[in-house]
Amino acid sequence: MARLETPEALESFRQEILSRRDPDSPCVSICAGAGCVASGADEVIAVFEKEIEAKGLSATVSTKGTGCPGFCEQGPVVVIYPEEICYLQVQAKDVPEIVAQTIENKQVVERLCYKDPATGERAVKESDIPFYRSQQRTVLCNNIKIDSKRIEDYLALGGYAALAKALGQMTDLEVLEEVKKSNIRGRGGAGFPAGRKWEGSRNAKEPIKYVIVNADEGDPGAFMDRALLEGNPHSILEGLILGGYAVGAHEGYFYVRQEYPLAVKNIHLAIQQAEHYGLLGENILGSGFDFKVIVHQGAGAFVCGESTALMTSLEGKAGEPRPKYVRSNVKGLWERPSVLNNVETWANIPLIIDKGADWFTSVGTDSSKGTKIFSLVGKITNTGLVEVPMGMTLREIIYDIGGGIPNNKKFKAVQTGGPSGGCIPEHLLDLQVGFDELTKAGSMMGSGGMIVMDEDTCMVDVARYFIAFLTDESCGKCVPCREGLRQMHRILTNITQGKGKQGDIELLEELAETAVEASLCALGKSAPNPFLSTLKYFREEYEAHINDKRCPALACKELINFYIDPDRCTGCGTCRKQCPADAINGDKNLIHIIDQDKCTRCGTCFEVCPPKFSSVVKLSGEPVPDPVPEEERTIRKKTKEKG
Amino acid sequence: MGDIQFEIDGQTVTAVPGMTVLEVAQKHGIYIPTLCHHEKLEPFGGCRLCIVEVEDRGWTKYVVSCVFPAAGGIIVRTRSEKVDRLRKTILELLMAHAPDAPQLVELAKVYGADPNRYESDPSFCIHCGLCVRYCAEVAQKNAIGFVDRGINKEISFVPEIAAQYCNDCKACFPLCPTSYLQAAFVYAQAMTFPGAGHN
Numbered sequence: 083m084a085r086l087e088t089p090e091a092l093e094s095f096r097q098e099i100l101s102r103r104d105p106d107s108p109c110v111s112i113c114a115g116a117g118c119v120a121s122g123a124d125e126v127i128a129v130f131e132k133e134i135e136a137k138g139l140s141a142t143v144s145t146k147g148t149g150c151p152g153f154c155e156q157g158p159v160v161v162i163y164p165e166e167i168c169y170l171q172v173q174a175k176d177v178p179e180i181v182a183q184t185i186e187n188k189q190v191v192e193r194l195c196y197k198d199p200a201t202g203e204r205a206v207k208e209s210d211i212p213f214y215r216s217q218q219r220t221v222l223c224n225n226i227k228i229d230s231k232r233i234e235d236y237l238a239l240g241g242y243a244a245l246a247k248a249l250g251q252m253t254d255l256e257v258l259e260e261v262k263k264s265n266i267r268g269r270g271g272a273g274f275p276a277g278r279k280w281e282g283s284r285n286a287k288e289p290i291k292y293v294i295v296n297a298d299e300g301d302p303g304a305f306m307d308r309a310l311l312e313g314n315p316h317s318i319l320e321g322l323i324l325g326g327y328a329v330g331a332h333e334g335y336f337y338v339r340q341e342y343p344l345a346v347k348n349i350h351l352a353i354q355q356a357e358h359y360g361l362l363g364e365n366i367l368g369s370g371f372d373f374k375v376i377v378h379q380g381a382g383a384f385v386c387g388e389s390t391a392l393m394t395s396l397e398g399k400a401g402e403p404r405p406k407y408v409r410s411n412v413k414g415l416w417e418r419p420s421v422l423n424n425v426e427t428w429a430n431i432p433l434i435i436d437k438g439a440d441w442f443t444s445v446g447t448d449s450s451k452g453t454k455i456f457s458l459v460g461k462i463t464n465t466g467l468v469e470v471p472m473g474m475t476l477r478e479i480i481y482d483i484g485g486g487i488p489n490n491k492k493f494k495a496v497q498t499g500g501p502s503g504g505c506i507p508e509h510l511l512d513l514q515v516g517f518d519e520l521t522k523a524g525s526m527m528g529s530g531g532m533i534v535m536d537e538d539t540c541m542v543d544v545a546r547y548f549i550a551f552l553t554d555e556s557c558g559k560c561v562p563c564r565e566g567l568r569q570m571h572r573i574l575t576n577i578t579q580g581k582g583k584q585g586d587i588e589l590l591e592e593l594a595e596t597a598v599e600a601s602l603c604a605l606g607k608s609a610p611n612p613f614l615s616t617l618k619y620f621r622e623e624y625e626a627h628i629n630d631k632r633c634p635a636l637a638c639k640e641l642i643n644f645y646i647d648p649d650r651c652t653g654c655g656t657c658r659k660q661c662p663a664d665a666i667n668g669d670k671n672l673i674h675i676i677d678q679d680k681c682t683r684c685g686t687c688f689e690v691c692p693p694k695f696s697s698v699v700k701l702s703g704e705p706v707p708d709p710v711p712e713e714e715r716t717i718r719k720k721t722k723e724k725g
Numbered sequence: 726m727g728d729i730q731f732e733i734d735g736q737t738v739t740a741v742p743g744m745t746v747l748e749v750a751q752k753h754g755i756y757i758p759t760l761c762h763h764e765k766l767e768p769f770g771g772c773r774l775c776i777v778e779v780e781d782r783g784w785t786k787y788v789v790s791c792v793f794p795a796a797g798g799i800i801v802r803t804r805s806e807k808v809d810r811l812r813k814t815i816l817e818l819l820m821a822h823a824p825d826a827p828q829l830v831e832l833a834k835v836y837g838a839d840p841n842r843y844e845s846d847p848s849f850c851i852h853c854g855l856c857v858r859y860c861a862e863v864a865q866k867n868a869i870g871f872v873d874r875g876i877n878k879e880i881s882f883v884p885e886i887a888a889q890y891c892n893d894c895k896a897c898f899p900l901c902p903t904s905y906l907q908a909a910f911v912y913a914q915a916m917t918f919p920g921a922g923h924n
């Protein structure tokens with residue numbers, strides 16, 4: 083197939099691809115995303131291919147490794163079309179059975195279907211699984227249908243139709259107006275309206291302009307951008323070309339973190355394929371619009387995701403933020419107007435152009451439109467990627483989709499917005515997810531990280547943890563961030579170690595104010611959020627640590643003691659055998675005791691004491707009872723009494 | 726080119742486009758403290774001490790004057806309760822590293838900064854970057870640079886270059902706001918034990 087010279091040629095090529103595909107013939111999609119590969123997806127794919135070949139089915143059944151559909155917890159995920167039968171945790175040994183039963187005989191292999199932990203009911207189709215049922219997946223849904231190495235898969239699903247529409251039927255100004263009308267706000271950080279950012283660049287005097295994809299994704303634990311980059315690179319590329327057309331840029335950049343080699347490979351391939359078909363390069367689809375794309379690998383420092391640091395790094399200098407008050411969309415990369423948007427923001431653009439701004443704004447809240455992908459992790463039953471309409475409540479996300487908190491623990495807080503986001507407490511669980519709603523609650527949307535915490539989490543320690551991360555990641559250029567965070571980290575560490583003093587909270591507040599108001603870039607400006615939000619909602623935990631040297635969550639090592647309840651200890655010896663410090667004294671039929679001086683508070687005894695005894699308890703802020711006197715330590719057998 | 730008019734501390738000032746608020750203030754003899762600024766060098770915006778309050782169309786914000794562009798109609802306040810409080814904290818943070826630096830001691834008196842407010846860690850360098858930037862921008866030798874990131878960031882001479890040029894130059898030594906000895910010390914160390922400290 084040669085270059086496509088017109089939008090019509092693209093359309094007929096799409097029809098040709100579709101005509102070669104029988105929608106009723108089976109197709110096996112196996113997630114080849116990072117999560118599933120880690121649990122063996124590569125082997126599953128290979129065995130599927132071999133098995134289908136061996137049974138002589140190659141002509142009618144296709145196999146493909148696809149992008150990540152989000153349910154990584156249950157991977158490898160296999161979906162069989164056209165019925166959309168979804169199998170979870172599939173191993174290579176399951177493959178012959180799937181081929182024989184499902185593909186040859188149209189029978190469902192029940193045991194591989196999702197089983198509701200509460201009711202025991204099976205869900206056959208992907209869309210019947212509660213994890214997916216409450217989601218609204220407009221950006222992420224194509225991942226499992228696409229082999230990201232094949233542009234044909236993207237085209238078959240209507241890919242590049244938005245580009246053809248824009249170049250063939252819309253002026254560049256109309257494209258901009260549509261994006262403005264959609265009210266889409268950036269998915270990577272501050273939630274700035276993309277259309278307004280684009281307009282600023284478009285109107286800037288300098289004629290050479292750039293559009294840039296921020297694919298740095300520095301938030302630990304977040305992988306929504308990665309899933310899109312690896313799973314559906316053409317959607318981002320198409321968005322970027324549309325952006326270039328709207329603002330008058332002829333050059334685009336992918337800034338991808340080095341830790342994402344597969345993403346880099348897939349994007350390079352996507353660019354090559356798009357160029358091959360004339361969807362990228364000179365005179366795209368015969369429209370006269372030229373656009374080229376360059377891929378740049380970042381060194382992977384968190385601060386490089388910040389817009390001015392990213393552009394400085396693109397220029398080949400050290401990735402430090404710039405102290406400028408002129409926006410990058412007017413003076414950015416090489417001092418030229420530069421539109422920087424997040425991966426997910428770009429991936430939404432083709433959908434907006436294709437389906438229209440009204441379609442986009444029909445989903446969401448007043449000020450936050452469309453859907454948002456979150457990376458749901460922490461103390462939650464179903465971890466993975468979820469895409470939901472803006473305005474869904476945290477409770478719905480955590481309980482309906484995430485399946486709630488495992489092990490019968492109590493929900494305590496959810497941290498949103500990445501390391502510099504905030505913690506939202508239980509009484510705000512009905513908060514609707516949206517940019518302004520989250521900010522008002524003292525947190526933020528950020529790029530969509532969501533970490534669920536249960537009752538065992540100490541909120542002071544959480545603040546300490548995130549501030550430690552940000553202290554490490556600070557570029558060190560400005561004083562309020564570098565020095566302020568260093569001191570905040572010291573004070574918070576002291577508090578969690580029982581060395582907190584009166585006045586520490588006030589000192590922390592002062593440092594927080596200085597970082598927020600006086601830091602050079604948004605890293606320092608938002609870094610105090612974890613502290614400020616935990617102080618706002620969990621002040622009593624700070625006070626307990628400082629005043630009573632007590633950790634209410636029984637989590638801070640220096641503030642807890644382990645103690646064996648003499649009434650419950652059965653002398654089984656499990657803890658004694660596993661205590662790495664030899665701190666436990668006991669014997670068969672002897673109540674065990676812990677030598678507090680030797681104990682390192684590693685928690686092993688607490689973990690290993692069999693649940694039916696639960697003899698080891700944690701204490702905090704109260705004296706440890708004296709050990710049982712030697713003469714009372716013999717355990718009398720209760721079985722005889724019962725008999 | 727039309728002049729820009731605005732207000733600093735109640736005084737009407739004029740500027741030409743491209744000037745920063747700090748430059749305008751200095752031109753009119755209004756004092757704003759700085760630590761990382763030097764008229765011969767590109768603005769750095771690192772110390773944040775030159776922070777001022779700006780009222781722009783009813784909005785109050787805090788900006789660093791050494792990079793904030795002068796704009797018509799804005800109202801700048803170089804001292805306010807909050808500006809002073811921010812400067813005090815910045816000074817206290819720096820004095821944890823360089824408690825006796827004369828410039829800091831002077832400023833501490835003005836803003837009531839307590840040199841012992843935060844746990845001390847005397848390392849003297851406050852990362853103003855003057856030495857580094859002077860060497861790169863004026864001397865154009867790049868004999869000294871920052872290495873590492875964040876709280877581990879340090880200045881370091883490149884021994885090969887330093888051995889060749891520094892002895893005859895030493896222009897960066899007196900620029901250092903915390904101690905003449907800091908740059909000299911790091912220099913001497915680089916000459917005596919090349920490669921020490923960063924392995």
Ligand SMILES: Cc1cc2nc3c(=O)[nH]c(=O)nc-3n(C[C@H](O)[C@H](O)[C@H](O)COP(=O)(O)O)c2cc1C
Pocket residue numbers: 267268269270271272273274276296297298299300301384385386387388389390422423424425427428529603604605
């Ligand atoms: C320290 C820091 C790290 C950031 N990291 C990222 C990132 O990894 N990816 C991203 O898209 N935006 C990141 N941002 C936000 C970007 O600076 C910028 O706002 C965003 O890429 C703009 O795109 P959007 O409007 O589509 O969200 C970061 C911001 C800061 C301050």
Ligand code: SF4
Pocket residue numbers: 385403555556557558559560561563564601602603604605606607
């Ligand atoms: S706020 Fe932090 S990361 Fe940003 S410039 Fe200052 S030191 Fe660097």
Ligand code: SF4
Pocket residue numbers: 644657660661662663664665666676680681682683684685686687688
């Ligand atoms: S906490 Fe660790 S060191 Fe202490 S008694 Fe239990 S197992 Fe031993």
Ligand code: SF4
Pocket residue numbers: 849850851852853854855856857880900901902903904907908
């Ligand atoms: S040595 Fe002195 S001049 Fe150089 S960065 Fe440090 S404080 Fe500034």
Ligand code: FES
Pocket residue numbers: 758759760761762769770771772773774775776789790791792
């Ligand atoms: S003088 Fe302006 S930030 Fe240092």
